[in-house]
Structures are given as structure tokens and as C-alpha cells.
Amino acid sequence: MSAGAPAVTGVRLEHVSKAFGALRVLDDVSVELPAGEATVVLGRSGTGKSVLLKHIVGLLHPDAGRVFLGDQDITALAPAALAVARRQIGFLFQNAALFDSITVAENVAFPLRRHTRLPEAEIRARVEEKLAAVGLADAVARMPAALSGGMRKRAGLARAMALEPSVLLVDEPSAGLDPVTSEEIDDLLVRVKRERGTTLVVVTHNIPSARRIGDTLLFLHEGRVLARGTAAELERSEHELVRQFMHSEAGG
Amino acid sequence: MAPLSSAGYAVAFAARAIREIFLPPYEIKETARQLYEVGWRSLPLIAVAGFAVGIVLSMHTRASLERFGAEALIPAALMLALVRETGPLVVGLLVAGRVGAGFGAELGAMKVTEQIDALEAVAVDSFKFLVVTRTLACMLAMPILTTVMNFTGIIGGWLAESAISGMSFEAYFRSAFSVVGFADYVPGTIKTMVFGYIIAITACYFGVHTRGGTQGVGYSATRSVVTASILLITANVVLVRLIFFLFPETTG
Amino acid sequence: MGSPRLALVGAFVVGGLLLFAVGLFMIGDRRQLFTEHFFVVADFGNVTGVQVGTDVRLSGLPAGEVTDIVIPPAPGGRFQVQMRVREDLHSLVRTDSVAAVLTDGLLGSAFIQIRAGTESAPEVADGGTLAGADAVQVADLIEEGRETFRLVADEFVGLRQEMAETFSGLGETVETTTLLINDVGNDVREVTTVSALFMDAARGVMEDTRGIVQGVANGEGTAGKLLTDDALYTHMTGMASEVEATMQAVRGSAEQFEQIVGGLHGPESAAQRLLVDAGDVVTYARDAMADLAENTEAMKRNWLLRGFFSDRGFYNLDEMTVEEYRVLLRDERYTPLRIWLRADVLFETDENGGVTLADGAEERIEEAMGELLQYPRNSPLVVEGYATAGGPGQQFISAEPSRTTWCARSAARPS
Numbered sequence A: 001m002s003a004g005a006p007a008v009t010g011v012r013l014e015h016v017s018k019a020f021g022a023l024r025v026l027d028d029v030s031v032e033l034p035a036g037e038a039t040v041v042l043g044r045s046g047t048g049k050s051v052l053l054k055h056i057v058g059l060l061h062p063d064a065g066r067v068f069l070g071d072q073d074i075t076a077l078a079p080a081a082l083a084v085a086r087r088q089i090g091f092l093f094q095n096a097a098l099f100d101s102i103t104v105a106e107n108v109a110f111p112l113r114r115h116t117r118l119p120e121a122e123i124r125a126r127v128e129e130k131l132a133a134v135g136l137a138d139a140v141a142r143m144p145a146a147l148s149g150g151m152r153k154r155a156g157l158a159r160a161m162a163l164e165p166s167v168l169l170v171d172e173p174s175a176g177l178d179p180v181t182s183e184e185i186d187d188l189l190v191r192v193k194r195e196r197g198t199t200l201v202v203v204t205h206n207i208p209s210a211r212r213i214g215d216t217l218l219f220l221h222e223g224r225v226l227a228r229g230t231a232a233e234l235e236r237s238e239h240e241l242v243r244q245f246m247h248s249e250a251g252g
Numbered sequence B: 001m002a003p004l005s006s007a008g009y010a011v012a013f014a015a016r017a018i019r020e021i022f023l024p025p026y027e028i029k030e031t032a033r034q035l036y037e038v039g040w041r042s043l044p045l046i047a048v049a050g051f052a053v054g055i056v057l058s059m060h061t062r063a064s065l066e067r068f069g070a071e072a073l074i075p076a077a078l079m080l081a082l083v084r085e086t087g088p089l090v091v092g093l094l095v096a097g098r099v100g101a102g103f104g105a106e107l108g109a110m111k112v113t114e115q116i117d118a119l120e121a122v123a124v125d126s127f128k129f130l131v132v133t134r135t136l137a138c139m140l141a142m143p144i145l146t147t148v149m150n151f152t153g154i155i156g157g158w159l160a161e162s163a164i165s166g167m168s169f170e171a172y173f174r175s176a177f178s179v180v181g182f183a184d185y186v187p188g189t190i191k192t193m194v195f196g197y198i199i200a201i202t203a204c205y206f207g208v209h210t211r212g213g214t215q216g217v218g219y220s221a222t223r224s225v226v227t228a229s230i231l232l233i234t235a236n237v238v239l240v241r242l243i244f245f246l247f248p249e250t251t252g
Numbered sequence C: 001m002g003s004p005r006l007a008l009v010g011a012f013v014v015g016g017l018l019l020f021a022v023g024l025f026m027i028g029d030r031r032q033l034f035t036e037h038f039f040v041v042a043d044f045g046n047v048t049g050v051q052v053g054t055d056v057r058l059s060g061l062p063a064g065e066v067t068d069i070v071i072p073p074a075p076g077g078r079f080q081v082q083m084r085v086r087e088d089l090h091s092l093v094r095t096d097s098v099a100a101v102l103t104d105g106l107l108g109s110a111f112i113q114i115r116a117g118t119e120s121a122p123e124v125a126d127g128g129t130l131a132g133a134d135a136v137q138v139a140d141l142i143e144e145g146r147e148t149f150r151l152v153a154d155e156f157v158g159l160r161q162e163m164a165e166t167f168s169g170l171g172e173t174v175e176t177t178t179l180l181i182n183d184v185g186n187d188v189r190e191v192t193t194v195s196a197l198f199m200d201a202a203r204g205v206m207e208d209t210r211g212i213v214q215g216v217a218n219g220e221g222t223a224g225k226l227l228t229d230d231a232l233y234t235h236m237t238g239m240a241s242e243v244e245a246t247m248q249a250v251r252g253s254a255e256q257f258e259q260i261v262g263g264l265h266g267p268e269s270a271a272q273r274l275l276v277d278a279g280d281v282v283t284y285a286r287d288a289m290a291d292l293a294e295n296t297e298a299m300k301r302n303w304l305l306r307g308f309f310s311d312r313g314f315y316n317l318d319e320m321t322v323e324e325y326r327v328l329l330r331d332e333r334y335t336p337l338r339i340w341l342r343a344d345v346l347f348e349t350d351e352n353g354g355v356t357l358a359d360g361a362e363e364r365i366e367e368a369m370g371e372l373l374q375y376p377r378n379s380p381l382v383v384e385g386y387a388t389a390g391g392p393g394q395q396f397i398s399a400e401p402s403r404t405t406w407c408a409r410s411a412a413r414p415s
């Protein structure tokens, strides 16, 4: 996994259904997340946006349906092959999920140490670069527990980007961030997509942010994709709920 | 989950840990880190406990042997009691308390904050990285800690004895080894690997299957200690029978 | 994980293994695993009491241990006993050496004795085979009575359990009786019942024992057949009568005691008499018990029975070190009564330089003994001599073996 040619890995979900006990979260979802594009996933809390992202890294297994990473069906992979496939993916968890027994820098270095044979100096340089990109250059030696929620989120993003993945899954990057930092993060994501051709999937509640990042927006409702299109298309959606969502938070 | 299927699941979990100890990749660094936590950092506890146990055992053996005028056998009787049963069991219960609670809580916290998912997302086999390393570390640390307990126990026993009869340490030490045989010493020490396995597996199982946030973490820690202690004490019955079967000379 | 931590983990593992190895070494060292050794095999038809780890001695010297016992494939086969023997004794173990299973005394633990070979025979090779001597063959190689009596011991084995029971019963009875004697007015009947039961049991054993000893003396049984050798015969019958005498003495004092307590059952209403002279009964009973104790003490000293007692932790004053003796005197369960008698009052030197009791010394001793009457008669009585010069270490001369030590631990708690 070196930073060579731009990666072109798209993601496709085919008839994916997922229920937790009686709770049906995803109900026959089929959606294409094109390679090199940024897709923003919208929807009310608890509609299954995070669940959707976890299906893409294989953390959750669909009850029915298939998930393609490029042309590989990851639901059919054995654990070892799945691990290989996962190296193309960076994942920022909704609550950052930093390893809290090691420093911020070690968190970012973790995937590098596991999956590359880079010399120590190079790893350190890469870690500093990623942390600087998210504005945490001076938090290198701190433990995760000593960071604010927004800082943890940014450290998590740095870790997700450490291996320069071809698919970057980002769960609510702006939650807990001030508007200025939030905008900086959006710019970072857009830059990554443009410069490296990274496929972006971003879950957010922040409509301005969604407009800045998203080539395509998905609106998830009751286990289904209720609407799909550009920001302008969704504003004119036939669904009252989608329009309401796009406008009510437009100012925020 | 029905009790039966969850018991079956726990057994599969335990069997998997054993199998994967022998399968590459070997998480050597992480195992060493766990060995530091489980082994090195338990040393003060074990040493102090061994010391106290030695003193108490010495007082008891004195009380019972004195009646037969067999004071000369005190060091040997103490050593036999320590090496065969008291040392292994006390170490087992102490480690079940210290390490069992530690694993249960640590893995529980990692589970509820999605750190285990995060490991998987960066293409790390979380079972291997978390469970197998801890199991192996516990299995390696237990015989060593037991040996430490045995020797600090002799020192404690000697202190108690020398306060009464002024016996020299060298004489006490020699006399202590006059009756124990390899069949008492080696199986008694090696069986604590089984204790280590039970403790680690139980605590990891509860930790990794923690539900329900912070409250669930505390619950996992408690359940780990209680279940590990009970399993350890019952397994000991079987182990003692097995040792008698394999080494008939220990029954004498 | 930084390297200092890695170093600690290394120290933990290496240190732990070393410590474990120290334990292994201590165990192995005691069993002479680390001295040079060689193996020999001997076969026996009977391996009573032998197991892996049983001591091997060469002419009495600790020489190694049993390492393996191979069970014969079919009935009638012989047990192959493999032994590890110290290399420095190799020159004594020749191809004509013989191994035999012996017992420390009549009731002690088993060991294997290897007899040194003759000079003309070559040394036995490592892993070589020695002749194993079974009961019948032993007659040919007996060198001392100790070995001879292994044969008698075989017949006594069945008695071992009964002996053990009797002696624990004896201990209990002595204790019970002592307590009751101290409080005789309250319940004499209990003494009577307990003692009668005990005496029956004891007499049963004594009689069995005597029967066997006599059987040996008359040339009956396996052991009897062996008594073709005159020297052996003399030796053995000497031993036999020694045992018999001891047994009879025990039985005698037991009977004496039984008579005393038995008298209480008599038609002349012993209970009534007792009320009158309970004092006499107590005195007799005490005497009898003390005799019993004395005879038991004698049994303990008999080598045949020594193993039995030493296995149970009884000790002899004359085998104690100064330190052990002093520890005993410090025992809190005893309240030692010390009576000091000055040498210049007790003794006088006659013209030949001999020492005799001075005038009035006897009265002085009796007076002193008077103070001891409050104690049960089987309490330990220790006579010590102290020099007036020298340090405390030099002042200790010796502790005379008290004839009643056997009871000391069970019965001498002042009540």
C-alpha cells in the first residue's frame, strides 16, 4: 500500500438488509458509491448511517445482500482476505475510538507499524504530517483521555488517513467541532479526494458541510435510501422530509 | 442467547484461543507488553502474599507437628503444602482478582468505545491481538509467579521459625527440600498454566462480550473475577486427580 | 513498549526460570541426581514396600534410589527393579553382589540393600544385572541379624496395622486414665470400662505376636525353614526372645493394671471400698501405668520396633542434641519444677578418691522427690548435672534418658 497511482476503488451495496433482533435497520439497500467521488450520507439519528459504514469495512455482516469493494464481494471473504481488503479502507468512528492505552502519535502510527515496513524516521514524519493536516501537531505526545471530543475526532481522522487508503469512511467529522475547524476538516477531505482520488463516504448532520464535500448526497430513512442526488436535487426532492431536512439545518 | 448456546460459544472461544496460540502471526510485542502487566506488575502482590502465607503456614504446621514431637519436619511440611497446593491456588486466586478484573474492565471498555472494532478496521485480528496475547502472557506468568510465591513462602516460613528456634536460613532451606520430590514440585507448578488459561479466557470472554456502556464494563470486571475463581477452584479438583493419576508417587 | 520494560519482562522470565531451576536443583541434589551415578537392575519375586524413590543402600551406606519397577508380564515372573547408584561406590558393586529388600526395623520403611561383592569378581557394568535375593535365598547371604530379621518381619507385616491401632489406643488410654486418676472420686467406672476394652485389644496383639515369635523359634513357617544355620539360629532366637520378653513385659504390666481396675468390678463392691481408700487405688493405678509406659519405652528402643516409633515422631532424650533438649524445656505446655541440689551437700569423696552419697543426702533427695508427687508418675523426670565453672554451653553434660519419655508428650500436661 504505497502512495503511488491514484486509487480507484468504488463501493457498491446490493440488496443489503440488516436487523438487530426485531429492529430492522437496513432494508434491501442497493447503492453505488462511485470511485474517486465523495458521497455524503444524511438521515435522522438512529436510521442506520453508522451501520451502513460498518458494512463497508465488514465490521457488520449483512443478513442478506452483498457489499462490493471494487469488484470484490467482502461479505464472502475469509478473515485473512478480509483483513487484506481492509487495508484499503480508512475508518473514522463516530466516537473516534482511539486506542486509549497509547499516545495520539502512536495511535496514528499504529496502522503504519502493522502494515508497512517503513523505517522509524519515516513513520514519525508521516505521523507528524497527518496530525498537522488535522491541526493537532502539538498533541503528538498526549494520551487520548487528555483530549477534547473534537480533538479526538481529528486524531481519529489522522489515524484513518495514515495508510493513505483508497476508501475513506468518515462518521460525523464535524460533531463537536467549532465552525472554523469544521470547515478546515471539510477542506482537508476535499483536498484528499482531489489529490489522491480517494473515495469518500461521509456521514454528517451538518448541511453546509455536506454541500461543501458531497458530489452526491444520500438520504437514508427507515432502512431505505429515500433520496439520492446533488444538494440542489435534494432541495427539490419530492419528499417533504428531505426538503425539510435540507432547509431546516441549512443555516446551521 | 440461550444459556446452552452461549456456553457452547464460550467453549469455542476458549478452544480458539488455544489453537491460535500456535498459529502465526505471533503478536510477540503485544504478548511481551501483557507479560509486563500480568507478570512483572503482579510481583509485589505475590511476594507479599507469599511471605504472609509462609508465616501463617509455618505457625499452623508447627502447631500440628509439635504434638507429635516432629518439629524437625516443619520446613519440609510447609514446603510440601506450599508447592503442592497452597502456592498454586493462592497465586491463582490473587491473579484471578488482579488480572481477571483488569482484563474484564479493559477489554470491556475497549468494546463499548468501539476500540475493538477500530482494531478490526485497521486490519488487525482483534482476537489474536487482544485475547491470544493475554492468554499466552497469563499462561507464561503463572508458573513464574507461583515459583516466586513458593520461595517467598519459604522465607516467610523461615522468619516465623527462626523467631522461635533460631534456625539458620540455610539449614531451613535445605530441610525444606528434604521431602518434596519432582512429582510434587513440577506438576504443582506447571498446572498453574491451566489456571492462567482459565483466568485469561474467562476475563477476555466477558470483556469482549461487554454490553451496555460503562455499567457493563464494571459488570464484566466483577463477573470475570467471580467466574474465573470458581472455574479455577473446580478445575483444580480435576487437575489434582489427574496429577495423582499421572504421578502416583504424589499420593504417598 | 519501551526497551526498559522489555528488559523487565526479560528479567521476570529469566529470573523466574532460574528460581524454578533452583528448586529443581535442590530436589535433585538431595536425591543425588547430580552426582555421577550408574544403573543396576535386580529382580525380585516380591517387592513389598518398594516403590520408585525407595532408598538403596550399600552395606548400610546411602547409595541411591529405585528409579523404575518393571512388572512381570505373567504371574510367576519376577519384578525388575532398576536402581541408580552413586558412581563412587561402583568399585564395591561386583557381579557377585546381591540385592535384597529389607526393612528398617520390624515396622519401618523398606529399602534395598546391596551387598558389596568379592574382590575376585569384576565390577558390574552400567545397566548390568545383580542377583536379587528373595526370602529363601537370603539365608545364604546373611551377614548380620538386621538382614536376617527381614524374614521374620515378613510375617509381622500383617501385624503392622493392629500394632498401629493398639499403640494409638494405648496413647489415648494413658491420657484418659491420667486425667481420670487425677479426679478419681468422680467416675472410676469410666476408667474401668475404657481400660478393660483397651487391655483386651492390647492383649490380643501381644498374644499373636508371641505366637509368631514362638513359631519362628520352633522352626515353623518360612522363617523357620531357614534356621538351618546354627549361628543364624542363635542370633534369631536371641532376637526373638528379646522381642518376646518385651512383649510379655508390656502384657504383664497391662494385666497388672487390669487387675487393679478389674478389682473394682469385684463382688466385694469395689466402689464401696474405693470410697474408703481411693488413694491406694490411685497409687496402684499410677504404678501400673508407669510400668506400662516403661515397657513401651523398652519396645521403642528395640530395633525391631524402632521404625514404628520413629515414623510417628517419638524421640529419645539420649538421641537429642543440646539445642533440641533446650527447646523441649522451653515448651509452654509444661511447667517445669526445678529442684536444685548442691553437689557438696549430696556427695562426699572417700579416701580412695571415690564419690559416695553423703550422710543425709538420701533424706534430702526424698524430700525433693516429695514435691514431685503432685505430678502424674509418668511425667518426664530429668536429672541434670551442672558444673559451676565454664560457660552455659560447657555446663550441659547430658540428659539421662528418662524411662518415661514415651508418655511425656501425651500425658504430662499438668492439669
Ligand SMILES: Nc1ncnc2c1ncn2[C@@H]1O[C@H](COP(=O)(O)OP(=O)(O)O)[C@@H](O)[C@H]1O
Binding pocket: A020, A023, A025, A043, A044, A045, A046, A047, A048, A049, A050, A051, A052
Ligand atoms: N451492534 C448493534 N447491536 C444492536 N443494535 C444496534 C447495533 N448497532 C446499531 N444498532 C441500532 O441500529 C440503529 C441504527 O444505529 P446507527 O447506525 O448507529 O444510527 P445512526 O444513523 O445515528 O448512525 C440504532 O437504533 C441502533 O440502536
Ligand SMILES: [Mg+2]
Binding pocket: A049, A050, A051, A094, A171
Ligand atoms: Mg451514527
